[in-house]
Amino acid sequence: MLEKIDELLVEVVDFNTSDKEKIEQFRIRFNGKKGILNDFFEKFKDVPNEQKKEFGQKINALKQAVNLKLDELKNADSSSISSEKGDLTKPGFPLELGSRHPINLVKNKIIDIFKSIGFAVADGPEIEDDLHNFTALNLPEYHPARDMQDTFYIETNPDILLRTHTSSVQIRYMENHQPPIRILAPGRVFRNEAISSRSHCIFHQIEGLYIDENVSFADLKQSIQFFTTELFGKSKIRMRPSYFPFTEPSAEVDVYWGLNSETDYKITKGTGWLEIMGCGMIDPAVLQNVNIDAEKYSGYAFGMGIERIVMLLYQMGDIRMFFENDVRMLEQFKTV
Numbered sequence: 424m425l426e427k428i429d430e431l432l433v434e435v436v437d438f439n440t441s442d443k444e445k446i447e448q449f450r451i452r453f454n455g456k457k458g459i460l461n462d463f464f465e466k467f468k469d470v471p472n473e474q475k476k477e478f479g480q481k482i483n484a485l486k487q488a489v490n491l492k493l494d495e496l497k498n499a500d501s502s503s504i505s506s507e508k509g510d511l512t513k514p515g516f517p518l519e520l521g522s523r524h525p526i527n528l529v530k531n532k533i534i535d536i537f538k539s540i541g542f543a544v545a546d547g548p549e550i551e552d553d554l555h556n557f558t559a560l561n562l563p564e565y566h567p568a569r570d571m572q573d574t575f576y577i578e579t580n581p582d583i584l585l586r587t588h589t590s591s592v593q594i595r596y597m598e599n600h601q602p603p604i605r606i607l608a609p610g611r612v613f614r615n616e617a618i619s620s621r622s623h624c625i626f627h628q629i630e631g632l633y634i635d636e637n638v639s640f641a642d643l644k645q646s647i648q649f650f651t652t653e654l655f656g657k658s659k660i661r662m663r664p665s666y667f668p669f670t671e672p673s674a675e676v677d678v679y680w681g682l683n684s685e686t687d688y689k690i691t692k693g694t695g696w697l698e699i700m701g702c703g704m705i706d707p708a709v710l711q712n713v714n715i716d717a718e719k720y721s722g723y724a725f726g727m728g729i730e731r732i733v734m735l736l737y738q739m740g741d742i743r744m745f746f747e748n749d750v751r752m753l754e755q756f757k758t759v
């Protein structure tokens with residue numbers, strides 16, 4: 424038995440590894456509950472008295488050697504980690520810079536353009552009520568124009584819905600402010616348009632609202648022309664009569680894109696014209712709904728889908744790309 428302890432002592436002293444699993448196996452083999460050391464301590468009582476002293480000394484020496492070895496290997500382990508990773512006090516590798524989502528890039532561009540002519544940004548909730556999304560905008564219950572916006576309602580309360588357009592922010596802002604008012608309301612809107620796999624039930628709009636004394640249709644046209652010139656570098660626009668319940672008269676704005684390339688033919692369907700937004704003069708009924716004197720004040724409003732503008736600006740072919748979060752697409756906007 425004493426010889427066996429000597430052999431083990433040599434084995435312990437010679438043991439060397441940086442493998443964590445092997446170190447743990449070594450610890451269990453010697454120091455574990457059913458390990459070699461406990462086994463020897465158990466056997467101690469059966470050792471003849473005259474050998475007890477030497478036996479005791481040897482197993483204590485073995486125990487010390489085992490603990491020393493474990494300390495040594497553990498320290499070596501942590502120092503090898505620090506040497507593997509180099510100087511831990513050095514600054515880290517620079518994180519790669521991300522890029523803004525094209526929708527936000529274009530939203531910010533549009534905001535900058537209108538800011539330069541005095542517009543400020545206003546905000547409103549995405550979960551709206553019927554009053555702000557429809558009724559106060561001159562779209563009372565059963566108005567057929569509600570059908571143009573396939574709406575998500577909350578089953579337990581038909582008064583609550585996901586806003587279908589950013590025009591609801593007009594109402595919220597006018598409730599709390601008297602003219603002059605000049606705001607932009609960008610944000611997400613929701614429509615149940617999953618009928619086509621190309622469309623998505625979430626998209627983005629940006630709304631404009633300007634109310635003051637003597638605001639005319641000419642002001643509206645001029646502001647929009649300024650906008651298309653700044654954003655697209657194109658100043659030729661036309662306004663086609665249209666219908667929105669909250670504006671009278673209402674118009675759809677087309678910008679003349681030109682027919683200089685095959686893409687131009689494709690995206691304009693051979694006409695050279697592209698529709699970019701809806702607009703009009705605020706219907707006096709809307710002003711009355713929010714207690715603004717419709718005799719004294721007039722104003723204009725416009726609303727456009729941001730996705731469409733992004734697709735035109737960057738010639739993107741598929742609207743679904745905006746929501747896939749594919750970094751290969753997003754990375755292309757790093758330098759924009």
Ligand code: DAH
Nearest residue numbers: 588590701702703724725726
């Ligand atoms: N809210 C309209 C829509 O979502 C867009 C719109 C048209 C907004 C004309 C306006 C406007 O402010 O004057 O289809």
